[in-house]
Amino acid sequence: MEYVIDMRNIRKEFPGIVANDNITLQVKKGEIHALLGENGAGKSTLMNVLFGLYEPEQGEIFVKGNKVVNNDPNIANSLGIGMVHQHFMLVDKFTVTENIILGKEPTKGGKVDLQTAAKEVQALSDQYGLRVDPYAKIEDISVGMQQRVEILKTLYRGADILIFDEPTAVLTPQEIVELIQIMKKLVNEGKSIILITHKLKEIMEVCDRCTVIRRGRGVGTVDVSDSNPDSLAAMMVGREVNFKVEKGDAAPKEAVLKIKDLVVHDSRKVPAVNGLNLTVHAGEIVGIAGVDGNGQSELLEAITGLHKVHEGSIHLRDKEITNKSPRSVTENGLSHIPQDRHKHGLVLDFSVGENMVLQTYYQKPYSKSGILNFKPIFDKAKKLIEEYDVRTPDAYTPARALSGGNQQKAIIAREVDRDPDFLIAAQPTRGLDVGAIEFIHSKLIEQRDNGKAVLLVSFELEEIINVSDRIAVMYEGKIVAIVNPKETTEQELGLLMAGGKRGAVHAE
Numbered sequence: 314m315e316y317v318i319d320m321r322n323i324r325k326e327f328p329g330i331v332a333n334d335n336i337t338l339q340v341k342k343g344e345i346h347a348l349l350g351e352n353g354a355g356k357s358t359l360m361n362v363l364f365g366l367y368e369p370e371q372g373e374i375f376v377k378g379n380k381v382v383n384n385d386p387n388i389a390n391s392l393g394i395g396m397v398h399q400h401f402m403l404v405d406k407f408t409v410t411e412n413i414i415l416g417k418e419p420t421k422g423g424k425v426d427l428q429t430a431a432k433e434v435q436a437l438s439d440q441y442g443l444r445v446d447p448y449a450k451i452e453d454i455s456v457g458m459q460q461r462v463e464i465l466k467t468l469y470r471g472a473d474i475l476i477f478d479e480p481t482a483v484l485t486p487q488e489i490v491e492l493i494q495i496m497k498k499l500v501n502e503g504k505s506i507i508l509i510t511h512k513l514k515e516i517m518e519v520c521d522r523c524t525v526i527r528r529g530r531g532v533g534t535v536d537v538s539d540s541n542p543d544s545l546a547a548m549m550v551g552r553e554v555n556f557k558v559e560k561g562d563a564a565p566k567e568a569v570l571k572i573k574d575l576v577v578h579d580s581r582k583v584p585a586v587n588g589l590n591l592t593v594h595a596g597e598i599v600g601i602a603g604v605d606g607n608g609q610s611e612l613l614e615a616i617t618g619l620h621k622v623h624e625g626s627i628h629l630r631d632k633e634i635t636n637k638s639p640r641s642v643t644e645n646g647l648s649h650i651p652q653d654r655h656k657h658g659l660v661l662d663f664s665v666g667e668n669m670v671l672q673t674y675y676q677k678p679y680s681k682s683g684i685l686n687f688k689p690i691f692d693k694a695k696k697l698i699e700e701y702d703v704r705t706p707d708a709y710t711p712a713r714a715l716s717g718g719n720q721q722k723a724i725i726a727r728e729v730d731r732d733p734d735f736l737i738a739a740q741p742t743r744g745l746d747v748g749a750i751e752f753i754h755s756k757l758i759e760q761r762d763n764g765k766a767v768l769l770v771s772f773e774l775e776e777i778i779n780v781s782d783r784i785a786v787m788y789e790g791k792i793v794a795i796v797n798p799k800e801t802t803e804q805e806l807g808l809l810m811a812g813g814k815r816g817a818v819h820a821e
């Protein structure tokens with residue numbers, strides 16, 4: 314049988330680690346093939362080898378039956394391989410069309426022929442049901458639309474084998490439904506897809522086959538119709554995974570976070586948070602459910618001191634923290650797992666160890682007379698790496714070299730370990746594998762059981778329902794309902810998040 318992609322016995326090493334150890338991946342034409350593995354298992358590395366970004370130490374690659382030699386991204390492109398990256402590579406100020414033709418501009422009479430290009434972009438968009446406006450500026454369109462521009466970029470270059478790297482991690486539930494339809498349309502039109510995802514539900518819904526890798530080694534390839542989420546998870550992690558979040562009832566105590574009549578403007582000076590009231594008590598997890606763009610980011614930035622508050626007040630216990638600096642808020646007992654781990658979570662060129670003391674480096678024992686004291690810093694880091702199973706060669710490795718999921722685990726380790734009174738967890742399990750999600754959820758619940766107040770913001774309604782003790786629904790900058798997770802469903806939450814009403818529920 315001929316495969317469109319046939320990667321045989323690939324080996325790729327990095328200093329101190331074998332990221333791919335004798336892996337074989339074979340993709341049939343017209344299928345959606347899942348690539349599944351724990352954080353740091355080697356999925357991105359394998360795809361970078363396929364795309365010619367890394368040269369493997371061993372192994373062979375055949376694309377549509379032809380052996381690839383001296384692979385590089387240009388060769389990969391010319392063979393019809395396109396990559397839809399997790400972190401988009403688009404120019405904000407450019408239009409959709411300008412971004413798509415970048416580096417491959419059609420010309421007419423010595424000038425770039427934007428009009429013809431825009432028509433081509435429109436035609437491709439129509440053919441695959443992408444509904445992209447060729448003239449829109451990137452900065453004005455949603456994350457979901459930006460992703461479609463990335464898809465169009467590969468199609469415009471003639472790709473017929475598309476690699477999607479965790480495409481749904483950045484999308485809202487509605488956008489995920491639409492992306493799944495787009496992927497189905499792509500394969501119906503003869504394309505082949507490799508899908509990297511941690512979401513087993515998505516694999517069950519859209520994939521034909523699934524190749525599983527664990528710690529750099531191939532575990533096997535299965536037909537999705539012969540498997541189920543439990544069997545896939547067990548193959549990937551090497552043990553049974555408990556999908557149900559185990560927790561007892563909350564025993565909430567005094568109020569820790571008190572927000573009153575909060576108003577926060579967004580960058581266009583429009584109120585993004587508009588008269589919001591919320592209280593989080595010691596010993597409870599409050600989950601915020603809301604469609605992206607209803608003021609969640611501005612709310613979190615206002616609490617953490619990253620965004621100016623225009624009206625209202627925020628108290629942490631009896632201390633007012635309204636418009637205080639991030640350092641002052643942190644010193645008053647806040648920990649924050651930020652939603653953008655690259656922008657607000659890590660300094661990528663610092664070592665894992667240095668990243669572990671980003672908020673505390675100036676304190677004892679990490680600093681002495683204004684000079685960093687590295688022994689305690691790295692001792693601490695080693696302990697956290699062990700405890701949180703952060704997969705890294707060592708504490709001296711730059712954070713940049715860690716897989717996305719392991720970067721996230723490093724942040725969570727740092728923030729939870731500071732033992733805060735109040736913990737904000739924004740999209741804490743984005744990009745994490747099922748085993749790591751189980752672990753992070755248990756850590757959040759442990760914090761709660763130790764009497765801490767936890768605010769969880771997540772687009773995963775399943776996570777909100779399973780982990781929270783109370784759910785605050787956020788809509789147009791306000792909390793419009795407080796719901797008991799035991800008495801609601803994803804459907805009902807979806808309705809409330811869209812501005813619908815629920816007779817018996819009152820905001821508090």
Ligand SMILES: Nc1ncnc2c1ncn2[C@@H]1O[C@H](COP(=O)(O)OP(=O)(O)OP(=O)(O)O)[C@@H](O)[C@H]1O
Binds near residue numbers: 354355706
């Ligand atoms: N450029 C690099 N330099 C050094 N080590 C690297 C580099 N890229 C990846 N690694 C290491 O190789 C291993 C595999 O990483 P990779 O990013 O392929 O994992 P992944 O399966 O894609 O993980 P995730 O699901 O977390 O994104 C990890 O241990 C990672 O730290």
